[in-house]
Amino acid sequence: MTPAGSTGLLTDRYELTMLAAALADGTASRQCTFELFARRLPDGRRYGVVAGTGRLLEQLARFRFTDADLDALAEDGVVGPDTLRWLADYRFGGDITGYPEGELYFPGSPVLTVTGTFAESVILETLALSVFNHDCAIASAAARMVAAAGGRPLIEMGSRRTHEEAAVAAARAAYLAGFASTSNLEAGRRYGIPTTGTAAHAFVLLHDDERQAFASQVASSGSKTTLLVDTYDITRGIEAAVAAAGPELGAIRIDSGDLGELARQAREQLDKLGARGTRVVLSGDLDEYAIAALRAEPVDAYGVGTSLVTGSGAPTAGMVYKLVEVDGRPVAKRSSAKESRGGRKSALRRYKPTGTALEEVVYQADKPVPAGPHDRVLPVPLVHRGEPVNGRESLEQSRERLRAALVSVPWEGLKLSRGEPALTTVFG
Template structure:
C-alpha cells in the first residue's frame, strides 16, 4: 500500500519548465497584494524605500482553544522568494493595469531579494507572539514579500498544526493524507507536504511525490467495485493487478460479505481491508474478528470517512491499523488559516509600532528562546529584543536560525525529514496538558522581555 519515491524532486529552477506538456505562467511575484506595490511606488518617490527595515511574522494568538502551533512552509517560502522576479509578463500586466508608475516598473525589473531572513525552522512549535520569521531589508525590498510570505506560512502552518494533533491522536498508527479533493488543487500539494512534516505516513497526492518526494498511497475506490459485474470480479481484478498485498475496499455492499469475498480471493496474505463508512469502531472490531477467524491475522484494517483528531482518538482502543484522513486535515480542522501577520517593527534602527485600539504590536527586532526544566519539559517561550542579551540556561534553546543572508539561502538547512524529526522531538518536550485535544490555553506561556 505504501510506495516510496527514490528521491525528492526540488522546486523548478527559474526559467526551466519540467513538463513537456504545459506550464503555469509563473514567477511568484504577482502572488502579491496590489497595495504592496503602491506603497513601494510612493516610497521610491519620497526616498523612504531605501530605509533599512525589519519585518516580523508572528501570530497574535493561536486558533481558539489550541495548545500549540507548528511552523510549516518556510522551505516553500525560500523557494518562492528565489522565484520572486518581475519578468516581461509580470511587468506588462502592471503597466497595462496602471498599478504603478514607470520608475517603479524599472525598479521591479531589477528586483532580487537582497536581505537577510531568520526564522523558526520548519517543524518547530510556536506560541502567541513567537517571532516566526524576521526579514531585514530596505523597505521596498522587504515590503513586497508580505503577501507571499503570509500566504505560504499561514496555509502550511494551519495544516501542519491540525495534522500534528491527528498524529498525536493516532498514537503511532499509520496516517494517510487523502484530502486533495477537498481543497484547491495546488493547496492540496502543500497540504500533503505539511501533513507529512507533521508525521503523516503518506499522501494520496501524486504531485506531492513529484514536488516534495513524499510517499504516496492508494488502491481503489467504490467506483471500481461498481464498475464490475460483482464485488468478487472487482476484487479478483484488483488482486491480479496489484497483488495480494493490496488493500480491498469492503464496504460497497455488505461489509461481512465483502471481507469474506476478499479473503477468499486474496487469501490470508491479503494486505489490508478498508472501511469508509458506518460506525468505524464497531465495524473494525467485527472485521478483526472475522479476519482472524478466516486466518487473515496479518491483514490490516484501514479506516476512513470524515475522520478528525477527535474521531481518531475515539478509535484508539479499536483494532485499527491505519487512518485515511481527508477534509479535516486539509482544512485545518476548524482553523484553515494560522492568522500570522507580517509587521514592520523597526525602521533605521528604531522600533516602530501601531498604537491605535486593540491591535497593538510590539516594536523592535526580536529573538526568542524556549526555557525547559531539567527533565526537558518546556516551561516558557521568551521573546526578547535582539539588542538585549538573555541568559541561556543549560536546557534552553534559541529558536530562530539564519535562513537567508544577502538574498542567498543559507547552506545546510533542514530537509523535510529533519523537520519531521524536529517536530517529533519538540512535541516530546510539551507538558502533558499541552498535548490534550480539548480546548485550553497555550501549552506554555509567552514572556515578553
C-alpha cells in the first residue's frame, strides 16, 4: 500500500467480525467512548512523550474501504454482504479529543478519546494503536537522547534498521522530540524535516585510497562536508581528510571503536592540523546511556540509528484502546490482571507557582475537578462530527511544547536511571 492509498485494511480481522455481529444484533449504533492509554510506562521510563496525533489524523482522513478493499474482504469471506455495504459508505462521524503532540503522558493518561457509534469507533482500534504505540515509543526514547546530549545536535539515521514506512514515522517522532535532522529523504519531503548525510564506508572502499575518496567528495560537496575517517586507520584518515579539504573542513565522523578516546584524539589532531573549526561527529550503536557517557568529551554532534528506531529497548509504548462508556453508562473490564476504569475521562496537570509540575489528575469528564490558578487541562478537541478542528499543528509547535513540558518536570524525573514515573497519576 502506498502512503496515498486507503487505510481501511490497516486493521485486524476481529474488528470487522465484531462490527458484523453488532450490525446484525442492533448494537452497532449505540453511542460509545473508547480511550487510548498506557496502564504503565515501559520498564525504566519515567515519562512518555505523545507523538502520532498528526499522523493518525492523516490516516483517519483516508480510512475508507475502496472497491478493491471490499472485493478482497468478500473473496476471503471476512464479512457478509450487509457489512460490506456498510463499509462501502464508511466515514467516521464522531468526536475525538486527545493530548496534543509533544505533551507528556503518564500511566492512565487519556491520551486519545474516541466517541461515536460502536460501529464507527471500534474499527479504528488497530490503526490508532499502531500509530501511537510506535510513535510514542520512538519519541520517548528520542527525548531521553536529546536530554543526554546536553544541547548538542542529534541526527536520526536509522532508516536501514526498520521497515521503510516505520523509518519515515520514526524520523518524524525523533524530530518532534528534538533531533536536529534526519538522513531519510522521504521524511524530509513529507514533513519538512531538515535532511543531512554525505557518504558511507562503501564510497571510501570504492577508491584506491582514502585521499582519493576524500578529494572526490570534497570536489562534489565542498569543503564543509563531513568525511568518514574510520574505514582504515583513524589518525591517517583525519590527516587525509584535512589534506583533501583544508583546515575549513566541516566535520569528520567516527563510527566505531572507543568513541570517547577517539573523540579526544581526533580533537587534538585536528587542532594541531589547524582545523580548529572542524566538528567531530560520532555514530555507531549509540543510545541515551552512551550519549550521556560522552558528554564530557569533545563531541559536536551524534548520529543515532538502531537504538532510536527500536525505541531504545522499548519498541512499543504499551498503549491499549478500551471501551469505557456505552450510551452514557460507564463500563470497564474487571480482570485482576488488566483492570480499567470506566467512564469518559479528562485530565489536568497541577503545577506549583514556580512552574514545576506536581501531579497528573485524571477525572470523570462530567465531574470536573477544581483547577488551581496554575493548573492546565490537557486534552484538546481534535475531531468534531468527523471533521478535524483547530487545524494541524506544525512539528515546530510540538517541539516547543515538549521542551516546555520537560522543563516543568521535577529534576529527579529526568534521570536515565530506573525509578517511579516523574509525576504521580491521581484518579478523581
